Each structure stands twice: as C-alpha cells, then as structure tokens.
Amino acid sequence: MHTFEFIRPANPTAAIATAAQSKTAQQGADVRFVAGGTTLLDLMKLNVETPALVLDINRLPFDKIESTPDGGLKIGATVRNSDLAHHPRVQRDYAVLSQAILNGASAQLRNMATTAGNLLQRTRCMYFRDTAMPCNKREPGTGCPAIAGSNRTLAILGTSEHCIATNPSDMCVAMAALEATIHLQGPKGSRAVPIADFHLLPRSTPNRETVLEPGDLITHVTLPPPIAGSKQVYLKLRDRASYEFALTSAAVVITLAGGKVTRARIALGGVGTKPWRSREAEAALVDKPADATNFRKAAEAAMRDAKPQSENKFKIELAKRCLTHALKMATAA
Ligand SMILES: Cc1cc2nc3c(=O)[nH]c(=O)nc-3n(C[C@H](O)[C@H](O)[C@H](O)COP(=O)(O)OP(=O)(O)OC[C@H]3O[C@@H](n4cnc5c(N)ncnc54)[C@H](O)[C@@H]3O)c2cc1C
Ligand code: SF4
Numbered sequence: 001m002h003t004f005e006f007i008r009p010a011n012p013t014a015a016i017a018t019a020a021q022s023k024t025a026q027q028g029a030d031v032r033f034v035a036g037g038t039t040l041l042d043l044m045k046l047n048v049e050t051p052a053l054v055l056d057i058n059r060l061p062f063d064k065i066e067s068t069p070d071g072g073l074k075i076g077a078t079v080r081n082s083d084l085a086h087h088p089r090v091q092r093d094y095a096v097l098s099q100a101i102l103n104g105a106s107a108q109l110r111n112m113a114t115t116a117g118n119l120l121q122r123t124r125c126m127y128f129r130d131t132a133m134p135c136n137k138r139e140p141g142t143g144c145p146a147i148a149g150s151n152r153t154l155a156i157l158g159t160s161e162h163c164i165a166t167n168p169s170d171m172c173v174a175m176a177a178l179e180a181t182i183h184l185q186g187p188k189g190s191r192a193v194p195i196a197d198f199h200l201l202p203r204s205t206p207n208r209e210t211v212l213e214p215g216d217l218i219t220h221v222t223l224p225p226p227i228a229g230s231k232q233v234y235l236k237l238r239d240r241a242s243y244e245f246a247l248t249s250a251a252v253v254i255t256l257a258g259g260k261v262t263r264a265r266i267a268l269g270g271v272g273t274k275p276w277r278s279r280e281a282e283a284a285l286v287d288k289p290a291d292a293t294n295f296r297k298a299a300e301a302a303m304r305d306a307k308p309q310s311e312n313k314f315k316i317e318l319a320k321r322c323l324t325h326a327l328k329m330a331t332a333a
Helices: 012-019 040-045 081-086 088-093 095-102 107-112 115-119 171-177 279-285 292-302 314-332
Strands: 005-007 031-034 053-056 065-067 073-076 181-186 189-194 217-223 231-237 248-257 260-269
Touching (some): 012 031, 073 088, 081 107, 088 095, 095 248, 171 248, 231 314, 248 314, 260 279, 260 292, 260 314, 279 292
Parallel strands (some): 031 053
Antiparallel strands (some): 073 217, 181 217, 231 248, 248 260
C-alpha cells in the first residue's frame, strides 16, 4: 500500500475544510474520509484508491438514530449498519431497511460498516479492482473491458457504452424504496439530496458516481414518516446464501385497500448502475388488484429497458421473478 497521512479532525468544520483541499470527491480523491474502512481500506490495499490524506470521522457526533419531529427517522452518518438494522423503530416502521442490511456482507462487516460508507461503497466489477486492467471508472478514457469480457454480475439497467458496473449496495435499495434524503455539509453550507438524485448514471463519466464535491461530508440520512399499514419486503437472490452480493434484489413498500394496491414504492438491486427505483413497476401496480398477473406485469414493466450483456441476460428473468415473488411475499404477509 502507498504511504499516506492519517488524522482525526476535531470537529466537522475542520474535517470539511481539510477535505475541501482535495481536487475531487470522486475517483482519484487525494483526501478521503474514513468511517468503517471496509470499502476504503480494501481499495487502498489494491491501489485503486491512493489518498495522500485520510481523515478519520469516527469521533464526529454523527452516531445517533433519532426520531424527527414529523415522525420520520434521522440516521447519523457513522451509525453502524448492525445498529441500524437492529434498531426497534427500523424493525417496526422500516422493516425493508432492516432486512436489506441484514442480507448484506457478514455480521463482522456490518458491525464496522456505516450509513454513509454504505451509500458510497464502490462497484465490485473485477476490472475496476485490478489496476493491471483498463477501466473507464478508475482511469477515464482507458476503455471498458467488461463489455466484451466478464460481465455476468454487472448491470442491465442504466448502463452506457463507457461503463456497465453494478451498484452493489443492499441498504441503498431499501432507502430508495423508502425515499430517503441524504444530508450533506460542505464548504458552501449544507444541502439535502433525495437518494434518487444522489447516485449518478455512468453516461460518459463513470468516474463520477455521486453528486459529492470536495469537502462534502454526509452528516445524516432522513427517512420520511412511515406509511401506515404498508407492507415491506426485501428479497435478495445471489449465488450463495450469505456473504455475497445480489445478482438481483427487490425492495417493496406497498399499501393495499380492498384487495387493490393504493401505493407502491419499488426499488431493485444487483441490476442497475445505481440503486434502481422502478417507477414503471409502481405505475403498473397502483389501482390494480394485488394478484399474480399484475405482479408479473409490474416486473415486465421494470425490465422493459433492460440491456443485457453477453453473460448476464439471465438477470432479466431472474429480476422479474425476484420482484414478482417479493410482491407476493409482501401482500401475503
Ligand atoms: C467481503 C465484503 C462483502 C460485502 N458484502 C456486501 C453485501 O452483500 N451487500 C452490501 O450492501 N455491501 C456489502 N459489502 C460492502 C459494505 O457494506 C461496505 O464496505 C460498507 O457499507 C462501507 O461502509 P464503511 O463505513 O466501512 O465505509 P468506508 O470504507 O469507511 O468508506 C467508504 C467511502 O465512503 C466515504 N465516506 C465514509 N463516510 C463518509 C461521510 N460521512 N461523508 C462523506 N464520505 C464518506 C469514504 O471516504 C469512502 O470513499 C461488502 C464488503 C466486503 C468487504
Ligand atoms: S464496467 Fe465500469 S467499472 Fe467495470 S471495467 Fe467497465 S468501466 Fe470499469
């Protein structure tokens, strides 16, 4: 691993001012925050990330989970994934989030991983993690070997000719279905970004993954008040039962009245270049009877724009079955 300086800023203002000196907050950043370290240190050992300065934010005051005045939830940036998944309010009101987190990684990793770190975890595309290979995300303009190469686990939605990498997070998929808001503090003040706008499509700049600018520190995430009577399920399909990323997953938050769907929020994992909210599936469900025919129609709608690569066409049918089954589970509960 390359040499780097490691410091613990005394407060958020100092952390932001120091990080603002970085030339970018995206790939190639020379200053990085570190929280749990389970993504960053991994990539530093592989020389994919080579920051000259690492700022430890674990002592900053962002480790609380609190109810908001409107009945929603405020989740601090450094709250550990395991604490979030086991929090009584999350289990009661935002069960899809608890299920998604507990479906990810391992107990040890979840004990270290944080809310903000999970939002910013990087793709598992093998070419991205191997500095001997070209990769547009790691080194813009070098090409995307995955398109003609190993792409079984990569994305079928939101891809571009420059990058087809999957966003690997489970937590973010649940947060997309719950319509979370990401709160940032930066050199120019604070701002709130809906999760749907936080991650960027790869387009011609796959090295740019989020809206973050140098110095931007995620302070917390908020969830809106829970939807009364909503049924929630996170279903993850993968090559083995644990310690594995999703081939496809579905987060469902659905409300029924008289056998009909009155509200649906659907997000998919393992198939998109970002956590994939499917408004197409939602539109196909609302005001329709909650039955197998309409669930399949919603799944077809979700995959209408899917563009498979040489090795991952199977994901289209898998994702359809995953969403159909998640809807059945949620509405049967
Ligand atoms: C073997 C393995 C298996 C895994 N399996 C899964 C899985 O199945 N599902 C899944 O979803 N995830 C999985 N993960 C990923 C894991 O969830 C992430 O590594 C973890 O959530 C990252 O959180 P962290 O706190 O450790 O991040 P860090 O490594 O500390 O940071 C990650 C990035 O976020 C930035 N950052 C951190 N905090 C802030 C902040 N407050 N503001 C701005 N930037 C910040 C850092 O600078 C860094 O760029 C796996 C990881 C490993 C190693
Ligand atoms: S899919 Fe994206 S991350 Fe993977 S090699 Fe291509 S450009 Fe790099």
